Amino acid sequence: MNCFLKTITPLLLIAFTYNTTLGQQSRVDSAIALLNKSNTTNGLDTVSFYAARQLIGTAILSDAQINQLEKAAEQFKKANDEDLCYAIKY
16 A cells, blocks of 8 residues: 555646646636737727736746747737736736
8 A cells, every 4th residue: 555655646746737737828828819819900808808817817827928928918019009018917
């Protein structure tokens, strides 16, 4: 029994860590999709923009994920909505 626990415990820890990382990346991907959806030809879709900010605010982000979000925020800077770009970044 003791040997079984020594074998299974590291596997469970690796699986849990991997699952958490994938879950956070999924949140980032969803937030980027919502940001893209919110930038319409008719102006800002505030519902999508707010939902994206909520996802970003509740996620634990790595440096790479922060860079992904900053790149997605740049589309608002190009559309002369720099305030929205900064609202996403900060």
